[in-house]
Amino acid sequence: MQTNAPSLDAWYYDGLSSRRQPVRLRVSDGHLRLDGPDGGRDIPAADVRISEAHGTAPRTLRFAGDDTYCEVGQGTALDALLAALGHRDSIAVRLQNRWRWVFVSLASVGLILAAGYLWGLPWGAKHIAPHVPVAVMRPLSNEALAQLDKYLLKPSALPEARRRKLQDGFRELAAANPALLASYGDGLDLDFRAAPRIGPNAFALPGGQIILLDELVALDIDDAEILAILSHELGHLDKRHSIRMLIQSSVVAAITAAWFGDVSYAVGAISAALLSTGYSRDMEREADDYAAGTLRRRGESPALLASALEKLEAAHLARRAGKGHDQDDDDDDENYLDWFSSHPDTAERTRRLREDRAGR
Numbered sequence: 001m002q003t004n005a006p007s008l009d010a011w012y013y014d015g016l017s018s019r020r021q022p023v024r025l026r027v028s029d030g031h032l033r034l035d036g037p038d039g040g041r042d043i044p045a046a047d048v049r050i051s052e053a054h055g056t057a058p059r060t061l062r063f064a065g066d067d068t069y070c071e072v073g074q075g076t077a078l079d080a081l082l083a084a085l086g087h088r089d090s091i092a093v094r095l096q097n098r099w100r101w102v103f104v105s106l107a108s109v110g111l112i113l114a115a116g117y118l119w120g121l122p123w124g125a126k127h128i129a130p131h132v133p134v135a136v137m138r139p140l141s142n143e144a145l146a147q148l149d150k151y152l153l154k155p156s157a158l159p160e161a162r163r164r165k166l167q168d169g170f171r172e173l174a175a176a177n178p179a180l181l182a183s184y185g186d187g188l189d190l191d192f193r194a195a196p197r198i199g200p201n202a203f204a205l206p207g208g209q210i211i212l213l214d215e216l217v218a219l220d221i222d223d224a225e226i227l228a229i230l231s232h233e234l235g236h237l238d239k240r241h242s243i244r245m246l247i248q249s250s251v252v253a254a255i256t257a258a259w260f261g262d263v264s265y266a267v268g269a270i271s272a273a274l275l276s277t278g279y280s281r282d283m284e285r286e287a288d289d290y291a292a293g294t295l296r297r298r299g300e301s302p303a304l305l306a307s308a309l310e311k312l313e314a315a316h317l318a319r320r321a322g323k324g325h326d327q328d329d330d331d332d333d334e335n336y337l338d339w340f341s342s343h344p345d346t347a348e349r350t351r352r353l354r355e356d357r358a359g360r
């Protein structure tokens, strides 16, 4: 006697009418036993066909040789009965259940990766960046500059005297930041280029070179304001922002390369990261703070950076408006480099600088 054999209630249909009657199902001796008001019936397990599971709908048990069938609600009791019958779900159903798990696992892995990317990676990069020797960055920097020279930059047409004057100012800025000088040494350098396709801009490469474009010098802007912009760039260098961005994108590129087995992808991604800095808002604020500190130490006002920012913004807005009429020009170059690719909140920044809150 199998007193603890799984059993459960079901509806029995005769297959001729819609009339149904309650029956009790149970498994005994390799047979499915039906007990109802009209008596009992034993069906060999091999003759029982079970419909596939669809969501929570009741499942149908059909019996070989006639049109009668039973409808059974899903649940653990049915699962136990089916197991006792020696029934296994079809491959499709098992796959369906497995896919549900695959999906849940993939979603979890995705969430962990996303969290790692959003928080873990920037955190790690921030803590690793200060320990990366500048000498390691210089070859990468030079390579990036070579790429820029090839595709975007032109030789500067700035008169020698003007360059020398700006160079002198830059050296004074550097001298006002001994720690920066100590870590970048000879790498700290001001270079001149022109870039009609980029417009007024200045940017720092991770090896310590700061590139000042003729288009910026050509604005109605004082040297003191240009130096304020260069101080901001020194801030990006001091806080190692581009090295941080580089570490982040290298990790992503290395993982992607390992995944796809394609190293060229990683190399491409690293170059792209060097060219399109895309600093975060926090990084811009840090660079502003650094510039404000430098300016104050030189007895100048952080408001110099504010007015420089406004002039740059006005110039870029004018450029963009001009481009609106010239459909042939592509805007893609605007995504490169520091100024106004990544300086969205100018009003907030200038207010902070003017109210002398930056770097306090």
Ligand SMILES: [Zn+2]
Binding pocket: 232, 236, 279, 284, 287, 338, 339
């Ligand atoms: Zn910046």
